[in-house]
Amino acid sequence: MVRGAEVGADPDTVFxxxxxxxxxxxxxxxxxxxxxxxSDEGGERIRYWALDxxxxxxxxxxxxxxxxxxxxxxxxxxEAEAPATSVRGTWVFTESERGRTRVELHHEVxxxxxxxxxxxxxxxxxDAAEHLETLRDTAERRTELDDLVVSFTDPLFIAGSVEDAxxxxxxxxxxxxxxxxxxxxDMTEDVPNVQFFDMDTKGPDGGTHTVRSVRICxxxxxxxxxxxxxxxxxxxxxxxxxxxxxxxxxVAEARHTSTxxxxxxxxxxxxxxxxxxRRFLRRLxxxxxxxxxxxxxxxxxxxxxx
Numbered sequence: 005m006v007r008g009a010e011v012g013a014d015p016d017t018v019f020x021x022x023x024x025x026x027x028x029x030x031x032x033x034x035x036x037x038x039x040x041x042x043s044d045e046g047g048e049r050i051r052y053w054a055l056d057x058x059x060x061x062x063x064x065x066x067x068x069x070x071x072x073x074x075x076x077x078x079x080x081x082x083e084a085e086a087p088a089t090s091v092r093g094t095w096v097f098t099e100s101e102r103g104r105t106r107v108e109l110h111h112e113v114x115x116x117x118x119x120x121x122x123x124x125x126x127x128x129x130x131d132a133a134e135h136l137e138t139l140r141d142t143a144e145r146r147t148e149l150d151d152l153v154v155s156f157t158d159p160l161f162i163a164g165s166v167e168d169a170x171x172x173x174x175x176x177x178x179x180x181x182x183x184x185x186x187x188x189x190d191m192t193e194d195v196p197n198v199q200f201f202d203m204d205t206k207g208p209d210g211g212t213h214t215v216r217s218v219r220i221c222x223x224x225x226x227x228x229x230x231x232x233x234x235x236x237x238x239x240x241x242x243x244x245x246x247x248x249x250x251x252x253x254x255v256a257e258a259r260h261t262s263t264x265x266x267x268x269x270x271x272x273x274x275x276x277x278x279x280x281x282r283r284f285l286r287r288l289x290x291x292x293x294x295x296x297x298x299x300x301x302x303x304x305x306x307x308x309x310x
Contacts, residue, residue: 005128008108009136013143015075015097015105021143022077022095023070025050026283029230029242030153030261032138034131036061037228048104049082053198053220058232060115061218075222087119091128096193105143109136151278152239154285155261160297164304170224172300173245173256176201183296185213196223205292215241237268253308258293260285 011018021027025038034055042049047069056062065082075097093111100106109132115121126170142149162169172182176199179186188204199219204212216233224247231241240263248255262285269276272284 005111005113005125005132005218006108007129007132007136009140010100010105011105011107011140011143012103013105013146014103015099017083018105018107018139018143019072019075019077019095021099021139022097023072025052029228030240030263031142032135034134036218036230038049041065053228055218055232058216059192061195061220084114085124088113088115088124089123090114107136107139149263151282152264152266153258153261154264154282155259156286156290158290158293158297159255159257160294160301161250161253162256162297162301162304164253164301164308165310166224166247166249168304168307169254169256169300170227170245170247172223173227173305174223176203176219179203182299185292185295197223237265237271239263239265254304256297258297260289260293262289292295 006202025040027237028035028038036053038050038052038056040048041051047067049065049067051063051065053061053063064085066079067082068077070077070081077095078093080092081090091111091113093109096108096110098106098108098180111128113121113125113128176189177191179189185206186203187206189201191199191201193199193308197220199221200216201219202216206215213235214233215231217229217231219227219229221227226247227245229243231238236243241260243258243260246257246259248257264278264281264285265279269278269281272281
C-alpha cells in the first residue's frame with residue numbers, strides 16, 4: 005500500500021517534521037504523545053499514543069530506523085494488529101523540483117491467506133492520508149507557524165517526594181476542590197493512566213470556559229495532555245507536567261505549546277496582533293501553571309514535614 009503527497013517545502017524540512025515524533029501531537033489531530041523508549045544500533049524503539057474517537061486511546065510500539073543521507077525512515081511494528089502477523093513501512097522523501105518534495109508512505113502488511121484485512125487496511129489508509137495532509141500543511145505553513153506557536157516551560161523546585169508532587173496533579177478529579185480557577189471537572193479513567201475530562205475554568209474576564217482534554221499519565225515522571233476541544237482562539241494546545249528527582253527533592257515542570265488561530269485575534273480586542281496574543285497566552289497559561297505548581301509544592305512539602 006502506497007500513499008503520496010506533493011509538499012511545497014524542501015526534502016530536509018519535510019524529513020525533519022516526520023523524524024521529530026515529539027512534535028506530532030501539536031500538528032496532527034489524533035496524535036497525543038510519542039517518546040523514544042530505547043535506542044541502539046538496531047534503531048529506535050518508539051511508543052505512540054493516539055486518539056481513537058474522542059473517548060479512547062490506542063497505543064503501539066515500532067522500531068524505527070532513520071536514514072538522513074538517504075532521506076528514508078523505515079519502521080516495523082513490534083506487535084502487529086490482528087489479523088496481520090507483520091506490519092512495516094517506509095517514508096520516502098524525493099525532491100520533485102527545487103523547494104518541493106514528493107513524499108511517499110509505504111506499508112507492507114503480512115497476514116494468513118484467509119485473513120480479512122479490509123478493516124485494518126482501511127484504517128491504515130485513513131491514517132496515512134491524514135498524516136500526509138498534516139505534514140503538507142505544517143511544512144508549507146512553517147514560517148507562519150513560527151509566529152503562531154507559543155511554547156514555553158515553567159519549573160518549580162519542591163522539597164518533597166516525587167510521588168506526592170505527581171499525585172497532586174494526577175488527581176484531576178479533585179481539582180475543583182483544590183485549584184481556584186477550576187470550577188468543575190468531569191473525569192473518566194476507563195483504562196489505567198489514560199484520562200479524559202471536561203473541565204470548566206474561570207477566565208480573567210470572569211467568564212467560564214469549557215475544554216475537553218486527554219491525558220497520558222506515566223507515574224511518577226510525566227503527565228502529558230492534549231486539549232481535544234479548544235478555546236475559540238486556539239487551533240491546538242498540548243503540554244505536560246514533568247517531575248525530575250534531585251538529591252534535595254523534585255523539580256516539577258509545566259510545559260504549554262499553543263497554536264494561535266489567526267482568525268480569532270479579534271476576540272482579544274480590535275487591533276490585536278499575533279504578538280499581543282502571544283503575550284496574553286504566555287501570561288494566562290504561565291499564571292495558571294505556576295498557581296497549580298505552587299499548590300502541588302505546598303501539598304508535597306506539607307506531607308514531607310516542611
